[in-house]
Amino acid sequence: xxxxxxxxxxxxxxxxxxxxxxxxxxxxxxxxxxxxxxxxxxxxxxxxxxxxxxxxxxxxxxxxxxxxxxxxxxxxxxxxxxxxxxxxxxxxxxxxxxxxxxxxxxxxxxxxxxxxxxxxxxxxxxxxxxxxxxxxxxxxxxxxxxxxxxxxxxxxxxxxxxxxxxxxxxxxxxxxxxxxxxxxxxxxxxxxxxxxxxxxxxxxxxxxxxxxxxxxxxxxxxxxxxxxxxxxxxxxxxxxxxxx
Numbered sequence: 001x002x003x004x005x006x007x008x009x010x011x012x013x014x015x016x017x018x019x020x021x022x023x024x025x026x027x028x029x030x031x032x033x034x035x036x037x038x039x040x041x042x043x044x045x046x047x048x049x050x051x052x053x054x055x056x057x058x059x060x061x062x063x064x065x066x067x068x069x070x071x072x073x074x075x076x077x078x079x080x081x082x083x084x085x086x087x088x089x090x091x092x093x094x095x096x097x098x099x100x101x102x103x104x105x106x107x108x109x110x111x112x113x114x115x116x117x118x119x120x121x122x123x124x125x126x127x128x129x130x131x132x133x134x135x136x137x138x139x140x141x142x143x144x145x146x147x148x149x150x151x152x153x154x155x156x157x158x159x160x161x162x163x164x165x166x167x168x169x170x171x172x173x174x175x176x177x178x179x180x181x182x183x184x185x186x187x188x189x190x191x192x193x194x195x196x197x198x199x200x201x202x203x204x205x206x207x208x209x210x211x212x213x214x215x216x217x218x219x220x221x222x223x224x225x226x227x228x229x230x231x232x233x234x235x236x237x238x239x240x241x242x243x244x
Contacts, residue, residue, distance in 0.1 A: 046163075046166045046167065046168060047126075047163065049130075049166065049167040049191075050126040050127055050129070050130055050163070050166070050167070051126065051129045051130055051133060051193045051196050051199075052126055052129070053129065053196075053200050053203070055193070055196070056196050056197055056200045057197075058197055060197070060200060060201050060204050062204050062205050062208045064205075065083065065119075065205060065209075065218075065221065066201075066205065067081065067117060069198065069201075070083070070117040070118060070119055070202075071117065071118045071135075071139045071143055071146045071147065072115060072116065072117045072118070072143065073105060073109050073115070073116045073147065074108075074109040074110075074112070074114055074115040074116055075112050075115060076115060077112070078109075078112055078113060078114050078115040079113070079239070079240060079243040080108075080113060080114045080115070080219060080220055080236050080239045080240055080243070081114070081115050081117065081219075081220055081221075082108075082114050082115070082116050082117065082217060082218065082219055082232070082236065083116075083117045083118075083119050083217065083218040084116070084117070084118055084119070084215055084216075084217055085119050085120075085121040085206050085211045085214055085215065085216040085217070085218070086118065086119075086120070086121060086214050086215050087120070087121055087122050087123055087124050087128050087132075087214045088122070088128060088131035088132060088135070088150075088153055088154070088157070088165065089124045089125065089127065089128045089131065089157065089158075089160055089164075089165060090124065090160070090214040090215065091157070091160050092214065092215055092227070093154070093214050093215045094154040094157050096215050096227065096229075097150065097151070097154050098154065099229075100229050104116070104229075104232075107233075108233075108236060113236065113240060114236060118146075118150065119202045119205070119206060120132040120135070120136075120198075120199050120202040120203065120206075121202065121203060121206045121207075121211050121213075121214050121216070122199055122202075122203060123203065123214075124160065125163060126163070127163050127164065127165035127166060128165070129196065129199055130165055130166070130167065130170060130190070131153065131165040131170065132199040132202075133189075133190065133193060133194075133195050133196050133198075133199050134149070134170045134174065134186075134190055135149055135150070135153075136195035136198045136199060137185075137186050137189040137190055137194060137195050138174070138178060138181060138186065140189075140195065141181045141182060141185070141186065142180070142181060145178055145180060145181050148177075148178060149174070149178055152173075152177045152178070153173070156173060156177075167190065167191065170190060171187060171190065174186060209223055210223050211223065215227050217232050217235075219232070219235040219236055219239050220239045222235070
């Protein structure tokens with residue numbers, strides 16, 4: 001036997017459904033707003049941790065290239081000194097390093113012809129400054145580990161147009177990839193921006209010599225007009241002949 005449906009019950013159900021749907025929609029919107037706000041807060045926090053040149057205290061005096069303060073490869077007795085000016089976010093710097101650096105070291109550094117230096121020209125964005133500061137912190141612990149940092153950071157380079165070299169990224173990257181340094185000291189130096197003065201000093205020095213992009217190369221104090229490998233090796237051979 002079929003039971004009759006109570007018309008009052010059906011009416012109540014119809015009235016409750018829109019209310020319940022409204023509550024669900026409100027809860028979903030609230031959850032979405034919470035997640036979005038949390039994400040933006042996290043992103044803002046990471047941006048706040050990035051250094052800025054205007055925050056660097058102290059007067060920077062541009063007085064020569066200050067080779068003695070730069071990461072280097074090769075013999076001090078080499079007649080030719082080559083400087084690469086680079087930004088760790090620069091795709092062309094990554095490409096040059098991957099294509100030519102090992103060959104360059106084999107042909108010119110290991111043979112005693114060239115002493116090779118790295119100078120920061122961090123200009124693409126504020127995370128460029130942080131990546132450079134991290135490199136300086138590692139260099140002040142170990143020149144050898146600095147070059148390991150160069151290779152591995154380029155291998156893990158993010159999008160040039162995005163902020164990717166954040167404090168969180170760099171701390172995790174160094175912890176996982178650069179062994180044999182005092183990590184706690186590195187972390188402290190990075191968070192305190194200990195070597196931002198050095199990064200800004202490099203930037204000011206490079207600019208005073210006409211550097212306006214990366215990568216750029218200098219041979220015995222002369223900035224080369226282009227960054228081609230052929231142009232660099234030709235300048236080295238010319239400088240080698242001049243020094244005889």
